[in-house]
Amino acid sequence: MEIKKNPKSNLENYSKIFMQIGLVLALFVTYAAIEQKTYDRTFGDLGMANMSDELEEEIPITERIEQPKPKTPPPPAPEKIEVVEDEKEVEETVIESTETDETEAVEVEDIVEEEEEEEIVGDVNFMVIENVPVFPGCKGSNTELRKCFSKKVQKHFTRKFDAELPNELGLSPGRKRVSIQFVIDRSGKVTNIMARAPHPKIKKEVLKVMNKLPKMTPGKQRGKPVGVKYAIPFTLIVE
Template identity: 55%
Template sequence: MELKKNPKADLTKNSGLYFVIGLALVLFVTWRGIEWKQYDKTEYDIQALNVDDDLDEEIPITELKAPPPPPPPPAAPEVIEVVEDEEEVEETVIESTETNQDEVIVEVEDVEVVEEEEDVDVPFAVIEDVPVFPGCENAKNKRDCFNKQMQKHIRKNFRYPEIAQELGIQGRVSVLFTIDKDGSITNIRMRGPDKNLEAEALRIIKKLPKMTPGRQRGRAVRVPFSIPITFKLQ
């Protein structure tokens, strides 16, 4: 005889549903346990939170001092003295400058005009009467004689500086000087490659004799003159 099971009596029929419901309940309880927070009870002093006392603190009031008032204007004089205009004023008489026919006109003598001599520098190349070098008084061409005597003077007084020879220094020194209105040599200037050569050129020019000054329109004038002095090692 076979045993027959009642389908309603099958206990495993809804086991899956129950498992899912149980799992959901376990997850919910676990989540709530993790999220659960507990706060400590703290008693607050209500009087300590009262801020009315702080607001009632007295704040000192700063008084602003007003600037001092301006000084009063000076008092007007009590009595005003009236001065009578009785003083006599001398009138200024303006004399007429117009001439009268009865007046005698005095003739003024001729006034001599004195020409002031101006210091003029006339270059040696254009001056009318060149300065005369001593020894050229009777020369026909005093300009050429002047140049020859200058060269002769330089050769006669030339001396090569020893220090320039030792250092092998050579070159040309340009010399410019002025023959003044009294024939003296003034305003000597040099330009060269070395100070020792310039010093020697200055020494030579200072030995020039006094000359007869140059003349322009019959007047003695200053005459600038330039000449090169060459220093060359043998």
């Protein structure tokens, strides 16, 4: 047996009506909220508090009383006052003027300026000397004379040095460096010869060879002959 519902008791038939009523109520509440007026809250004038009267303090006025200083009694007066007469006569001295009259001629001795000659102390390096020493046979400019000087010294060393000496001394094969330094003095002679070599006998041979350098034209600095220092390295090949 089936149970039948009363169609009037079915609420689904009234769902559309409920929905419309809900929409109307929502629109009414929204409209009322928009139309509601609000007013700013105002406060009564409380007045300004004056704090300056409370902060003012009464400062008592004080006076500085200075204590009186004890007075010192005046010095006693002398018993007798003697008057001394000045009988000496003062001699007046006449100071003569040293100024000359414009009309008077003044004799002035001729002043001769003497040029002080600057002395060059010590020897000058070969690379900075104004006029380089001239090796016999060299000609040309200062630069050409420098190159010619070095070539002549190397040629002299190669010719005079005993090339077999390093091999005879039993040195290890390879290149051996020899440093030589000497001075061409103011007269053009080669002096103060110094050498560094890998063996004392080689050093002795080097000094012997460099002592045979010829006399040269001395170098000049500011037009005066000066000593000139010269240094040159050599390489010996030991087989």
